[in-house]
Amino acid sequence: MSDALIAWGGWEGHEPEKCATIVEGILKEEGLSVDVENGAQAFANPELKNYDLIVPMITQDEIEKDTVLNLVSAVESGVGLAGFHGGMGDSFRSAVQYQFMVGGQWVSHPGNIIDYKVNVTRPDDPIMEGISDFDYHSEQYYMHVDPSNEVLAETTFSGEHAYWIEGTKMPVVWKRKYGKARVFYSALGHVAAEFDVPEMKTILRRGMMWAKR
Template sequence: MPAAKQKRILLLYGGWRGHSPKRFADFALTKLLTEYDVTCSESLRALRRPYLDGFECLLPIWTFGKLSDKQQNALLEAVAGGLGYVGWHGNASSFLECRPHKFMLGGQFVGHPGGNHIKYPVRFLNNDPLVKGLKDVTVRSEQYYLLVDPAVKVLAASPMHGGDQRWLKGVTMPMAWKKKWGRGRVFYCALGHTVDVLDTPPVTTLLKRALAWACRNSSQKF
């Protein structure tokens, strides 16, 4: 019996160097994508059709940047057509002038009160297959404050530390979610300011599950 064909993933990395895109791309290649046929690109010119239609999933490691109208339309149409989309951390601060990207992703970064080294718990919320059996984790990192689409299915959350903005203390903030965009499946995780946070076993497992779930024509239920 012939081996199953590997699913193709486009690993797109670049943008703001403060988020170390190359380091995270190396992490993805060695820890998340070993069972996939991976194409790497450091250029937003990869966001074009029909090129995107040749992949099952897009993994964009990209903060800030600007999309042309053509790139924006190609991306959103490809995802609506079934291309999976898995993003983390700075992806909620990508393409700030592109409101449709925020709509598709399901959220937007607006700040990380308390700075870069807040200690906080991340709790996995339900028995969704993406988080089932995962143990809650405590991380020391940026704690993102996000504006979140009420249509997402929240998979993990954290009580806000708040820092100097004390009125935010205790607010429950989504840390990971999944959603639909047309026929496409979209996943986002707010963790990932540094590689060590993503390299925490429960978080790595979550990302692996998310990639398998998001891929075009995945057999997994939504």
């Protein structure tokens, strides 16, 4: 059985197939063997617990109750979970068990594609080592987040596109535990071209390898 599973699908605006190919390449560079599957049905695999890492890349899709419970059970048993943007943070809006595991859920991106700053809050963490605050051009995710997350980077909303949230600090990158597993999430990466931003790609690479069992 391969070390990692990438499951892609859902809304095409996030270019899930292109992103899956890029992430597959990153994981292979790190020495992992990788299975790439289309659709949430990949999470129904009874052998899911045998993977070391699962990378969901599915936005705004539906998932059967038994399937999401199989995924949650696999992660709780120790299978690492890592992902980014809507592919992990806005996958299954009706599956609260999934959102509890991830540690957050997307709810808005005021202004859509805008310029904003990512502030590193844990420069001492190995995932963020050598990365300073950086400018970013993409969707600035506003999320409902779990207070138990260990936040590694955040962003501050200006209020220009939603005045009532001016000054709100929002987690951008976090890690957490779920059962015996490590869970990593980055809100960066709206489309495949964002992998050209060194900080985005490095953070995700390190986060995935941290999460791997």
